[in-house]
Amino acid sequence: MAASGGNGESTTKPKVYSTPINFCPSCGGQVSKQVPEGEVEERAVCTQCHKVHYVNPKMVVGCVASYDNKVLLCKRAIKPSLGLWTLPAGFMELGESAAEGAARETQEEALTIVHIVAPYAHLDIPLIGQSYIIFRGELEKADFKPGPESLDVRLFALDEIPWDLLAFTSVTVVLKKYIEDIERGAFGVHHGVIEKKPGSSPSDPDGYVLRDHMVVPGPR
Ligand SMILES: [Zn+2]
Numbered sequence: 485m486a487a488s489g490g491n492g493e494s495t496t497k498p499k500v501y502s503t504p505i506n507f508c509p510s511c512g513g514q515v516s517k518q519v520p521e522g523e524v525e526e527r528a529v530c531t532q533c534h535k536v537h538y539v540n541p542k543m544v545v546g547c548v549a550s551y552d553n554k555v556l557l558c559k560r561a562i563k564p565s566l567g568l569w570t571l572p573a574g575f576m577e578l579g580e581s582a583a584e585g586a587a588r589e590t591q592e593e594a595l596t597i598v599h600i601v602a603p604y605a606h607l608d609i610p611l612i613g614q615s616y617i618i619f620r621g622e623l624e625k626a627d628f629k630p631g632p633e634s635l636d637v638r639l640f641a642l643d644e645i646p647w648d649l650l651a652f653t654s655v656t657v658v659l660k661k662y663i664e665d666i667e668r669g670a671f672g673v674h675h676g677v678i679e680k681k682p683g684s685s686p687s688d689p690d691g692y693v694l695r696d697h698m699v700v701p702g703p704r
Contacts, residue, residue: 545585546573551623554639565651596628605674653692670702
């Protein structure tokens with residue numbers, strides 16, 4: 485495991501944006517913020533049934549689906565980042581594996597079949613409580629069209645990526661690493677932490693810093 489870009493220092497825990505729980509999902513009672521006995525963090529605790537409701541990061545799964553040295557991008561038909569281009573990706577569902585989820589999202593957003601071939605990137609975004617697992621995949625054929633969540637679906641050559649029109653910083657980070665790997669002649673497996681700059685939009689191409697980047701470089 486080689487590391488680059490990380491400074492190894494712990495950073496101040498950022499303020500995390502999450503939807504507050506106001507009412508108990510179990511009994512409908514009022515919820516208050518308390519530190520449960522034996523814990524450190526404030527949690528949503530029901531004042532009626534005393535159940536503790538934990539809020540944890542969500543897993544987003546997706547892939548870089550390639551065909552003929554091009555990559556598949558989907559133009560979003562939904563908010564956020566409506567009208568901007570993304571890799572096929574979405575929240576992992578209960579009962580599926582991350583790779584299955586990545587293939588499912590590709591099927592839903594681009595109505596096409598992708599064969600997942602390798603893990604590619606694991607990216608955490610602590611500020612918004614999301615963790616991305618991105619795979620490399622190969623399209624079975626260049627036969628795709630927009631699903632309900634997409635306005636358009638296209639294969640982009642790597643020198644035609646619409647950098648100013650990408651939907652999310654995670655997409656920017658993955659595609660940059662992908663192109664670097666193509667240029668050095670080997671695909672790595674990457675990990676990193678995306679620190680969003682406070683107040684930046686999800687699609688701001690400069691609205692982030694990638695820290696603690698680690699890579700298993702892969703064979704040359
Ligand atoms: Zn309750």
